[in-house]
Amino acid sequence: MPVPATGTARLLAGGDRGPDALRPMVDTVLDALAHGAADRSGPLPSGGPDAVARRVRAVAEPLIPDVGEGAPLALRTLVRAFAAGAADPADPRCAAHLHCPPLAVAAAADLAVSALNPSLDSWDQAPAASELEALTCRALAALVHPRGPAPDALVTTGGTEANQLALLLAREAARTTVPAGPSTGPRIICGANAHHSVHRGAWLLGLPAPLTLPTPAGVLDPVRLADALAPQTGHTASASASASGPVLVVATAGTTDSGAIDPLPALADVCERHGAALHVDASYGGPLLFSDTHRHRLTGLDRARSVTLDLHKLGWQPVAAGLLTVPDAPALAPLDHRADYLNADDDTESGIPDLLGRSLRTTRRPDVLKVAVTLRALGRRGLGDLVDHVCAAAHQLADLIEAHPRLELHARPTISTVLFRPTGAGPAAVAALRRRLLTEGRAVLGRATTADGLWLKATVLNPHTQPADLRGLLALVEGDSTP
Numbered sequence: 001m002p003v004p005a006t007g008t009a010r011l012l013a014g015g016d017r018g019p020d021a022l023r024p025m026v027d028t029v030l031d032a033l034a035h036g037a038a039d040r041s042g043p044l045p046s047g048g049p050d051a052v053a054r055r056v057r058a059v060a061e062p063l064i065p066d067v068g069e070g071a072p073l074a075l076r077t078l079v080r081a082f083a084a085g086a087a088d089p090a091d092p093r094c095a096a097h098l099h100c101p102p103l104a105v106a107a108a109a110d111l112a113v114s115a116l117n118p119s120l121d122s123w124d125q126a127p128a129a130s131e132l133e134a135l136t137c138r139a140l141a142a143l144v145h146p147r148g149p150a151p152d153a154l155v156t157t158g159g160t161e162a163n164q165l166a167l168l169l170a171r172e173a174a175r176t177t178v179p180a181g182p183s184t185g186p187r188i189i190c191g192a193n194a195h196h197s198v199h200r201g202a203w204l205l206g207l208p209a210p211l212t213l214p215t216p217a218g219v220l221d222p223v224r225l226a227d228a229l230a231p232q233t234g235h236t237a238s239a240s241a242s243a244s245g246p247v248l249v250v251a252t253a254g255t256t257d258s259g260a261i262d263p264l265p266a267l268a269d270v271c272e273r274h275g276a277a278l279h280v281d282a283s284y285g286g287p288l289l290f291s292d293t294h295r296h297r298l299t300g301l302d303r304a305r306s307v308t309l310d311l312h313k314l315g316w317q318p319v320a321a322g323l324l325t326v327p328d329a330p331a332l333a334p335l336d337h338r339a340d341y342l343n344a345d346d347d348t349e350s351g352i353p354d355l356l357g358r359s360l361r362t363t364r365r366p367d368v369l370k371v372a373v374t375l376r377a378l379g380r381r382g383l384g385d386l387v388d389h390v391c392a393a394a395h396q397l398a399d400l401i402e403a404h405p406r407l408e409l410h411a412r413p414t415i416s417t418v419l420f421r422p423t424g425a426g427p428a429a430v431a432a433l434r435r436r437l438l439t440e441g442r443a444v445l446g447r448a449t450t451a452d453g454l455w456l457k458a459t460v461l462n463p464h465t466q467p468a469d470l471r472g473l474l475a476l477v478e479g480d481s482t483p
Helices: 018-040 048-060 071-084 104-116 127-144 159-177 196-204 222-229 264-274 286-290 329-335 345-349 368-402 427-439 467-481
Strands: 152-156 187-191 211-213 247-252 277-281 306-310 322-326 407-409 417-422 446-450 453-459
Touching: 018 071, 018 104, 048 071, 104 368, 127 152, 127 286, 127 306, 127 322, 127 368, 152 159, 152 329, 159 196, 159 247, 159 277, 159 306, 159 322, 159 329, 187 196, 187 222, 211 222, 222 264, 247 264, 264 277, 286 306, 286 368, 322 329, 368 407, 368 417, 368 467, 407 467, 417 427, 427 446, 427 453, 427 467
Parallel strands: 187 211, 187 247, 247 277, 277 306
Antiparallel strands: 152 322, 306 322, 407 417, 417 453, 446 453
């Protein structure tokens, strides 16, 4: 069968000639990224959604021409437009979200995954990747659960999938504990500060809506949790969760809005007294474990039944890089699934690893390679240094805000998120200021609502951020808020 005419004799990224095909294309991509960044000349393209859409359409259409223009021109044109229209988290003024600038070593490792295209749904599609994933998952799980009998982890697309898996495992554990009766799973309790994926996961799994406790101080209160778990005496039926069967308490180590960390030791004590299971969403805060300076903030994390990590936040990985860790690997057994063409019993019995129970997904990219390369390249202390830097930069930003006569600080940062606003600015003014900075492409700041109103949010994740960058960011806000 003839090879289709494409203007190049080498089509494939893999095989012994794949690197030769990729090498000039990678150079083209890198040049296009540089030109796109120069076109953008800031953290975000200017003009807002309509202007960006027009610029993309101008270079991208027609997307399916009758005759292709060849790889070099297609790469130069579309990658340059892609970069010019990107929000660049490597710019210190791009600080709205838990959207990290990825490490170059991680991005380079990710190229190997794209070139070889392994799929972790069967061993014969990913022999080395399956073993590397197993080793990396166990190593990271041991960091979270150092006293667990057999720590293990599942790789996920991020915190949302990991939280949903935690709820699923809790549901199956509850069914094992209480096999009879109408219960469809555990009662879930979380704080109002919990990530929205907890509620969405309960909905997707057909579980009752979580009992959501108020968090006026930004964290889940152990006293309020104990009250919710107490027997019904003196409480309404809706206020008492433990009376209806198994309970899963979801705590948060690093909230999306402010980076707050729930009091994990006290919450774990309450759960133990009342026989409730504890899951901790540490999507943001989990990498504090790499830092000798900040790991104490996660004391009590190891007492959880399951923990969510998300290394494409404070771990500087390209998306996606989530994990769900457990202290004992048999807890993952409910995910076991059989498909004869992927994990036939006789193959498994002969020693071929069974990968299908490692995820709810079938085709699955080995996102673990970039994580493994990063861990080996930097080590725990190297990653800890990056964590320390961004946490220190967040405190420097808070210092600058506190010293500024026309800005007010919400609270000292717990991790690397800082909430602030022009002094006396109401919600409408704060929202309008943020949108103006976005539309003009000058700064990317987030927004967070607390009990005392709307705030601008700066999430410091760039390990190259310097005090001058922080002062420049505040100067943009001050200039835009001055009447």
